[in-house]
Amino acid sequence: MIGSQKMLAIVPAYNEAGSIVEVVEDIQRVIPAMDVLVVNDCSTDQTEARARNTTSTVISLSFNLGIGGAVQTGFKYAAENGYDIAVQVDGDGQHMASEIPLLINTMETCQADVVIGSRFIEKKGYTTSWVRRLGVTVFTNLNSLVLRKRITDNTSGFRAYNRRAIIFLSGNYPQDYPEPESVILLGVNGFHLEEVPVQMRERIHGQSSISAVRSIYYMVKVLLAIFVDIFKERLH
Numbered sequence: 001m002i003g004s005q006k007m008l009a010i011v012p013a014y015n016e017a018g019s020i021v022e023v024v025e026d027i028q029r030v031i032p033a034m035d036v037l038v039v040n041d042c043s044t045d046q047t048e049a050r051a052r053n054t055t056s057t058v059i060s061l062s063f064n065l066g067i068g069g070a071v072q073t074g075f076k077y078a079a080e081n082g083y084d085i086a087v088q089v090d091g092d093g094q095h096m097a098s099e100i101p102l103l104i105n106t107m108e109t110c111q112a113d114v115v116i117g118s119r120f121i122e123k124k125g126y127t128t129s130w131v132r133r134l135g136v137t138v139f140t141n142l143n144s145l146v147l148r149k150r151i152t153d154n155t156s157g158f159r160a161y162n163r164r165a166i167i168f169l170s171g172n173y174p175q176d177y178p179e180p181e182s183v184i185l186l187g188v189n190g191f192h193l194e195e196v197p198v199q200m201r202e203r204i205h206g207q208s209s210i211s212a213v214r215s216i217y218y219m220v221k222v223l224l225a226i227f228v229d230i231f232k233e234r235l236h
Contacts, residue, residue: 005084007033011023012088020038020050036057037078039074042065065175066176083166111192113192115193116153118152
């Protein structure tokens, strides 16, 4: 089934010059039929130049939009160019291309709109810091309450989407820290979400820009955004 559909890997990248080539080549080695789109989020290093030396398509944003804007740019490209499946893969090398077929096959067998790769179902390989795990626990409990469905890794950016989800998210995608909020957004709008256990690794190069303090700020901000989404949905 994988080879019969038009597929795109969306790779948001901000200052990932040390890893972007390996990320693109890894995807193309595992699934040669999958196109790769690198969304360069106004990087200040050599991310754009190195991405353009691969066979990927590169969109370079004129302003730094953050992860939400970069990923939504990918959804808009996928929607406009008729892709049946889009897989979101981080540009830092944490996500393993060898796991992409698992996401896609689960989407097909479960007839899901979105499949999330979770670090916490089997807890193998690299997970994340304790502060982020605390945030994950909070989001898991909240989403279980709101959606009546347990999502163990709401902050995972390793996800597969079908055409219906692509079109929806091309026009409706949270901007700042979108992964947890988008789970609620998709769930309350009737999309079928599934999770599969995956392994992740530490980033290939550099360090995350989200410190422990920023992680707590992030958690509070996302919680507020989720409550706004729930309130707005109930008004409709």
